[in-house]
Amino acid sequence: MDAYTPHAAADPVEFYGTQVQSRLLLGTAQYPSPAILAEAIRASAAEIVTVSLRRESGAAKAGQSFWQLIRDLGVKVLPNTAGCKTVKEAVTTAEMARELFDTPWIKLEVIGEDDTLQPDVFGLVEAARLLSRDGFQVFPYTTDDLIVADKLLAAGCEVLMPWGAPIGSGRGLNNPYGLRSMRAHFPRVPLVVDAGVGVPSHAAAAMELGYDAVLLNTAVAKAGDPVKMARAFALAIEAGREGFRADPMEARDMAAPSTPVMGQAHFG
Amino acid sequence: MKIIVNGEAAEIRAATLAELMAELGYADAIVATAVNGAMVRKAKRDATPIAAGDRVEILAPMQGG
Numbered sequence: 001m002d003a004y005t006p007h008a009a010a011d012p013v014e015f016y017g018t019q020v021q022s023r024l025l026l027g028t029a030q031y032p033s034p035a036i037l038a039e040a041i042r043a044s045a046a047e048i049v050t051v052s053l054r055r056e057s058g059a060a061k062a063g064q065s066f067w068q069l070i071r072d073l074g075v076k077v078l079p080n081t082a083g084c085k086t087v088k089e090a091v092t093t094a095e096m097a098r099e100l101f102d103t104p105w106i107k108l109e110v111i112g113e114d115d116t117l118q119p120d121v122f123g124l125v126e127a128a129r130l131l132s133r134d135g136f137q138v139f140p141y142t143t144d145d146l147i148v149a150d151k152l153l154a155a156g157c158e159v160l161m162p163w164g165a166p167i168g169s170g171r172g173l174n175n176p177y178g179l180r181s182m183r184a185h186f187p188r189v190p191l192v193v194d195a196g197v198g199v200p201s202h203a204a205a206a207m208e209l210g211y212d213a214v215l216l217n218t219a220v221a222k223a224g225d226p227v228k229m230a231r232a233f234a235l236a237i238e239a240g241r242e243g244f245r246a247d248p249m250e251a252r253d254m255a256a257p258s259t260p261v262m263g264q265a266h267f268g
Numbered sequence: 269m270k271i272i273v274n275g276e277a278a279e280i281r282a283a284t285l286a287e288l289m290a291e292l293g294y295a296d297a298i299v300a301t302a303v304n305g306a307m308v309r310k311a312k313r314d315a316t317p318i319a320a321g322d323r324v325e326i327l328a329p330m331q332g333g
Contacts, residue, residue: 092302099310
């Protein structure tokens with residue numbers, strides 16, 4: 001399949017001084033095969049992909065071939081602290097990620113609860129403060145709580161990544177009002193909807209709210225055709241972004257004819 | 269001596285973390301290391317002694333969301 005090519009004029013988004021054209025950040029987990037992962041990344045035209053650190057197994061050394069695959073694609077990596085439940089775990093994982101991937105970027109997850117994988121926002125703010133002070137550029141996986149967002153910014157974060165819905169749930173934007181409020185409160189902070197996106201229209205909706213980007217993984221990896229879905233998300237994100245920039249009409253309760261009433265024939 | 273590597277018991281001869289990495293076949297691998305919960309940079313592995321009962325974590329790049 002052809003890779004997605006942006007049709008719009010240059011409209012880059014910037015994270016910590018790094019500009020990218022693609023507003024799709026793609027996860028690398030759960031694909032049917034490494035080849036399909038690579039093809040999906042190419043088809044999506046994503047320039048930033050998320051990665052993690054896990055225990056290397058003695059004989060197979062699967063991590064080494066995965067890392068070679070990612071490097072060959074020439075994309076930027078955003079390592080995560082997925083699965084970390086304490087500030088200490090998250091900070092240590094971030095430190096190890098910085099050495100391994102040679103980047104100050106870290107997608108900071110401090111998970112508070114297993115059923116919803118909801119962020120522990122108290123641990124998140126503390127870890128963000130420690131990591132920012134240590135030179136990390138933190139992308140915090142958070143909720144749409146405005147006060148938490150304020151505290152994350154005060155902790156040194158220059159990007160916020162509120163959830164759309166619980167990780168891997170595919171439920172879309174559970175709280176559009178909360179996300180809209182967040183956009184309105186922080187008009188100049190890069191905002192990324194991270195997690196819960198299931199189908200391309202969810203991503204388009206996030207972009208229509210004025211979000212700067214969307215981060216997703218399962219929706220592509222677990223699609224019947226991940227490569228086709230990767231391209232579909234790229235198209236939806238561009239459509240949503242263009243729709244937002246085009247200043248959508250206000251919704252109204254009553255119908256209003258779009259065809260002119262003047263000059264209508266009367267046959268009565 | 270007996271240590272714990274990535275959560276599993278291991279019998280090793282190495283006296284330093286660098287020697288341990290070589291012994292386990294990670295000499296040239298792209299991995300990050302921690303001993304007893306604290307990260308040890310690659311440059312510090314030579315100078316990091318390993319003692320019986322130590323818990324060593326060897327982490328590699330992996331798929332993630």
